[in-house]
Structures are given as structure tokens and as C-alpha cells.
Amino acid sequence: xxxxxxxxxxxxxxxxRTARGFDPRGDGEDVLFVVRRGNALYAYRxxxxxxxxxxxxxxxxxxxxAGDRIVCYAHGAEFDIASGRCLLGPCLxxxxxxxxxxxxxxxxxxxxxxxxxxxxxx
Amino acid sequence: MNIVGPDFLxxxxxxxxxxxxxxxDYGLQPVDVDARGGRFVALDGTGVxxxxxxxxxxxxxxxxxxxxxxxxxxVADEATLERIAKELSKDREVVRRPTGALSTVDDAGFALGxxxxxxxxxxxxxxxxNAPGAPPLRPANEIGARPDVEVKPxxxxxxxxxxxxxxxxxxxxxxxxxxxCTDRFVETGPFLRxxxxxxxxxxxxxxxxxxxxxxxxxxxxxxxxxxxxxAGQQFEAKGYQTFWGPGRHIFGSNWFWYFNSPxxxxxxxxxxxxxxxxxxxxxxxxxxxxxxxxxxxxxxEKWMPSGGPPPGKSAGVGH
Numbered sequence: 001x002x003x004x005x006x007x008x009x010x011x012x013x014x015x016x017r018t019a020r021g022f023d024p025r026g027d028g029e030d031v032l033f034v035v036r037r038g039n040a041l042y043a044y045r046x047x048x049x050x051x052x053x054x055x056x057x058x059x060x061x062x063x064x065x066a067g068d069r070i071v072c073y074a075h076g077a078e079f080d081i082a083s084g085r086c087l088l089g090p091c092l093x094x095x096x097x098x099x100x101x102x103x104x105x106x107x108x109x110x111x112x113x114x115x116x117x118x119x120x121x122x
Numbered sequence: 123m124n125i126v127g128p129d130f131l132x133x134x135x136x137x138x139x140x141x142x143x144x145x146x147d148y149g150l151q152p153v154d155v156d157a158r159g160g161r162f163v164a165l166d167g168t169g170v171x172x173x174x175x176x177x178x179x180x181x182x183x184x185x186x187x188x189x190x191x192x193x194x195x196x197v198a199d200e201a202t203l204e205r206i207a208k209e210l211s212k213d214r215e216v217v218r219r220p221t222g223a224l225s226t227v228d229d230a231g232f233a234l235g236x237x238x239x240x241x242x243x244x245x246x247x248x249x250x251x252n253a254p255g256a257p258p259l260r261p262a263n264e265i266g267a268r269p270d271v272e273v274k275p276x277x278x279x280x281x282x283x284x285x286x287x288x289x290x291x292x293x294x295x296x297x298x299x300x301x302x303c304t305d306r307f308v309e310t311g312p313f314l315r316x317x318x319x320x321x322x323x324x325x326x327x328x329x330x331x332x333x334x335x336x337x338x339x340x341x342x343x344x345x346x347x348x349x350x351x352x353a354g355q356q357f358e359a360k361g362y363q364t365f366w367g368p369g370r371h372i373f374g375s376n377w378f379w380y381f382n383s384p385x386x387x388x389x390x391x392x393x394x395x396x397x398x399x400x401x402x403x404x405x406x407x408x409x410x411x412x413x414x415x416x417x418x419x420x421x422x423e424k425w426m427p428s429g430g431p432p433p434g435k436s437a438g439v440g441h
Contacts, residue, residue, distance in 0.1 A: 053365060053382070054363055054364075054382065056382065057140075057144065057362060057381070057384050061140075064136050064137070065140075073383060073384060074382050074388065075188075075388075076187045076188050076336070076386025076387060088186065090330070090333070
């Protein structure tokens with residue numbers, strides 16, 4: 001599979017204790033999301049281990065109100081932000097698929113090894 | 123037991139404000155709503171009640187993270203309430219509230235309420251179509267397509283539970299409360315109809331591991347297939363996330379469109395469900411994509427043939 005690194009955002013675009021969805025290949029919908037906690041960034045596929053469902057109820061809504069858990073709003077599964085592991089709900093014990101990030105010294109966030117497929121229009 | 127169907131579903135949620143906006147955008151009318159939550163009703167008075175998950179007045183949580191706290195059934199009259207109280211008091215606590223409503227728990231651990239139904243009659247035509255060979259249902263000069271129509275949910279249709287033992291859960295509703303099985307997905311669960319309605323189902327159950335127990339989805343009836351498509355398209359345009367649909371189910375024949383929600387379960391728009399009486403013989407099949415829908419579509423951004431390429435296609439690709 002052909003892969004490439006793609007720029008997602010700058011660190012300052014993602015406020016602390018929030019999440020943002022991204023569509024790096026132009027699929028027309030977000031396929032991964034990044035959560036910021038302090039200076040740490042965590043990225044996962046927008047795909048619940050339970051049924052493969054998209055996780056938000058509206059764009060970028062990946063966290064609970066307190067901003068301390070990832071939630072799948074398909075069936076309410078809750079995940080640990082740092083490990084991606086399901087702590088409560090229908091995929092208990094399973095984990096979100098982590099996505100590798102690279103952050104430059106200037107705070108530019110890149111997703112590594114993103115597959116290149118037929119949806120591209122370049 | 124003359125149980126008409128669900129009057130209210132009560133949820134204990136994480137983000138009350140998000141749920142309020144979501145349910146208003148879905149089309150429900152807020153009633154007595156403040157910062158602590160409130161009720162959101164359809165045209166017949168049935169609806170959803172939202173409270174914060176720590177609200178001490180809520181029945182206890184299911185323990186799985188699911189936000190459903192109580193299903194309140196509407197019954198025809200006081201005599202039915204008396205019969206339910208007498209039957210269920212045989213083996214469980216049934217509390218009579220000052221309002222006259224009953225509170226108890228089913229065999230799967232879901233909190234139940236029963237009350238004389240809040241459903242009020244209203245007069246509003248359903249979708250009417252014209253077809254050669256049939257008398258016109260929409261007379262001359264009556265327009266069918268109205269782009270700006272504001273679709274209003276009409277009535278709380280059904281709730282779907284994840285349950286750890288669907289046979290045991292079914293037996294409670296059939297043997298104790300007089301529900302009948304209208305159709306069944308073998309090794310998954312039954313579609314159940316209470317005696318006070320002809321709707322194909324007001325309750326469907328899906329057998330799952332215990333840690334999933336809760337509400338899978340709930341839905342309100344709309345006025346017809348066009349309203350399902352139009353309401354779903356408008357809801358999606360407000361930024362909400364489709365889960366499944368639009369499409370049309372086989373068991374029940376209802377049109378569907380499911381969305382994720384801040385309530386932590388799905389919410390659906392449905393319309394045109396089959397009606398059944400006691401002569402109906404339940405069908406059985408194994409659940410599959412083909413068995414659960416006759417067709418499934420995916421909403422895309424509006425386009426037109428002469429107005430440029432479809433979204434995602436470069437110019438010159440289409441013909």
C-alpha cells in the first residue's frame with residue numbers, strides 16, 4: 001500500500017481538552033481525530049471497535065462534557081484518552097486504532113503513513 | 123392488558139445542554155425545560171425526558187454507561203393500571219406514585235413506569251401519493267413536494283433494548299403484560315406489540331453480552347416516507363451524524379434513518395409501519411443485512427446533471 005505523511009493542523013488549532021476530526025485524504029468525512037491534553041496529542045481512527053461506526057454525534061464531538069474521556073455516540077462506549085482502551089460500554093476491553101502523528105518544532109501536526117487510495121483528487 | 127405503547131423515555135445524560143439542542147433540532151417541542159433538563163414532546167404528547175445523570179430523582183443507572191433510566195408505558199385506563207399492579211406485585215415491588223403512575227422493574231433490569239396514556243388525538247393527514255390504477259389520494263392542485271416544510275415527529279414509536287437474555291426478557295412482556303411477538307430474528311430477538319396498538323412493534327430486543335445492556339435506539343413516527351427523507355436531510359444539514367439510512371426495513375415495513383446522539387444511543391426517524399391484529403402469524407428469519415432492509419441509501423450533497431459534476435467527481439467524468 002502506498003502511504004504518505006500529511007499535515008493536519010497546528011497544535012494551537014486544538015485547544016487543551018478538546019478534540020478535532022480530520023479528513024486528510026478528502027473522503028468527504030472525518031476518518032481520524034486528534035485529542036489534546038496539555039502538550040500531549042493522541043490520535044485515533046474515527047471507527048468504534050464495536051460496530052465500526054462513526055463516533056461523533058456532530059463534527060468534532062469525540063469527548064464527554066468534562067473532556068476526560070473519548071465517547072462513541074453510537075452506543076455510549078467510553079474510552080481512555082491516552083490508551084484508547086474501552087472502559088465502559090459495548091466494546092469493553094477493546095481499543096480504538098491509534099494513528100501515528102509527527103509534530104514539528106514549529107507545532108505542525110502531521111499524520112504518518114496515511115494510505116493513498118482512489119479517493120484522491122490531486 | 124390494554125397497554126398502548128411507550129409514552130416517555132427518561133434519560134440521565136452527561137451533557138444536558140447538548141441534548142436539549144439536539145432534541146429540538148430533531149423536531150420535538152420543549153416543555154418545562156430549564157438548565158436541569160425537561161421534556162421534549164411529539165404532536166400526540168409522547169416524548170423524551172432528559173435529566174443530568176447525577177439527578178437524584180432518576181431511577182438508578184443500568185451500570186453499562188447507557189443513559190436510559192426508565193421506559194414509561196401509556197395504558198388505556200385506570201382499570202389497566204390496576205391489573206398491571208396486581209399482576210406484577212406477585213413477584214416484585216410496584217410503587218404507586220402520587221400521580222397514580224406505577225414504577226417497577228422488568229426481568230432484564232430495565233426500570234418501567236405505567237400511566238394512563240398522555241397520547242392525545244390530533245388530526246393531520248399522512249403522506250398521500252397518486253398512482254395510475256388507484257383513485258387519486260392528492261387531488262388536483264394539491265402540491266406534494268414542499269422544500270421548506272418543517273417536519274414534526276408525530277408519536278413515540280418504539281424503543282429497542284440490548285438485553286443479555288432475550289427469551290427471558292420476552293417472556294416477561296408476553297406472559298405478564300400481554301405483548302405478542304409479531305416477527306422474530308432467530309437468536310437475536312423478538313418484535314413485540316402490546317395489546318393496545320396495531321403497530322408492528324413498540325419494543326424490539328437484541329441479545330448481547332451483559333456489559334452492553336441498554337437502549338440501542340428509539341424513534342418517532344413521521345407522516346410518511348418523504349418526511350423521513352426530508353427530516354433526515356435537514357437534520358444532517360444541521361451537522362448531525364448519520365448512523366444508518368435512509369432505508370426501509372422488512373419486518374414492520376417502516377422507513378428508517380438513524381443518527382448518533384448525545385444521549386449515547388441512536389435516534390431514528392421512522393414512518394409507515396405495518397399494522398397487525400391477532401390473526402397475524404409471526405415470521406422468523408436469521409438476521410442479516412438482506413433480512414433487515416429491502417434497500418439502503420446514502421445521502422449525498424445535492425447536485426443536478428447540468429449544474430456541474432457530482433461531488434467528488436472531476437469535470438468531464440460524468441456524461
